Amino acid sequence: MxxxxxxxxxxxxxxxxxxxxxxxxxxxxxxxxxAFKVLERALPLLGPDGPPxxxxxxxxxxxxxxxxxxxxxxxxxxxxxxxxxxxxxLERPDRGRALERYVFxxxxxxRTVTLxxxxxxxxxxxxxxxxxPDRTADxxxxxxxxxxxxxxxxxxxxxxxxxxxx
Numbered sequence: 001m002x003x004x005x006x007x008x009x010x011x012x013x014x015x016x017x018x019x020x021x022x023x024x025x026x027x028x029x030x031x032x033x034x035a036f037k038v039l040e041r042a043l044p045l046l047g048p049d050g051p052p053x054x055x056x057x058x059x060x061x062x063x064x065x066x067x068x069x070x071x072x073x074x075x076x077x078x079x080x081x082x083x084x085x086x087x088x089x090l091e092r093p094d095r096g097r098a099l100e101r102y103v104f105x106x107x108x109x110x111r112t113v114t115l116x117x118x119x120x121x122x123x124x125x126x127x128x129x130x131x132x133p134d135r136t137a138d139x140x141x142x143x144x145x146x147x148x149x150x151x152x153x154x155x156x157x158x159x160x161x162x163x164x165x166x
Contacts, residue, residue: 002159004039004075006047006054013054015039015075017155024070029151030126031067038068038104038115039075041159046108053108058083060105062090098122104163114166121153121162 003016020032046052057076061068064086069079078084090103095116102117126146129139154162 002040004036004043005051006043006057006075007051008054012051013075020071020074023074024067028065028067028147030147030154031063031065031069032071033067033151033154034063034065034102034117035068035071035075037154037157037159037162038106039071041115041163041165042104042106042113045113045165046106046111055081056108058085058107060085060087060090060107062086062088062092062101062103064101092116097127098124103166115163116166118162118164122150126150 003014005012005014007013017033017036020036021029024032043052046057054076057078059072059076059078069084069086072084073079076083090105091100092103093100099117099119099122102122103114105112105114107113123146126143129135129143129146132139135143
C-alpha cells in the first residue's frame with residue numbers, strides 16, 4: 001500500500017489509506033479513496049523537491065462527498081483552517097454525469113495543479129443511486145456495495161492511472 005507524505009513544522013508526516021479510513025469511519029470509502037489518490041497524484045507535483053508543507057496546501061473541488069472532505073482534513077487540516085472549498089463552478093458538465101464533479105484543484109504556495117478523474121472509475125449506476133432523492137433500503141444496500149467496489153478500483157491502480165493533470 002502506498003502512502004502520502006507532507007511536512008508539518010519540520011516533521012515528516014506519512015498517511016496511508018487505512019489512516020484516512022480510521023479518521024473518517026466506514027460510510028464513504030469511495031470518497032476517502034478519491035482524496036487519497038488525488039493527494040498521491042498532486043503532492044509530488046506541489047513539492048517537486050520533497051513533501052510539501054501541510055498547512056500551505058489549499059484544496060478547491062467540485063466534489064461534495066464527506067469522505068473526501070474528511071480525508072483532506074486529516075492530511076492537510078484544510079477544512080479547519082479554511083483552505084478547503086467546495087465550488088460548483090469547477091464542475092465540468094461536458095465530461096458527463098459520472099465525471100463532472102471529480103475536479104480537484106490543489107495549490108501550495110506558487111504551485112497549482114488541477115486533477116480530473118479518468119473515465120471508467122465511477123460507474124453510472126453509482127451516480128444514479130447516489131443522487132436519487134428517495135432511495136429504498138435495497139438501493140441503499142446496493143449503494144454501499146458500489147462505494148466499496150469503487151474504493152477497491154481506485155486503490156488497485158496507481159494514481160497516474162486514476163487522475164489526469166488538466
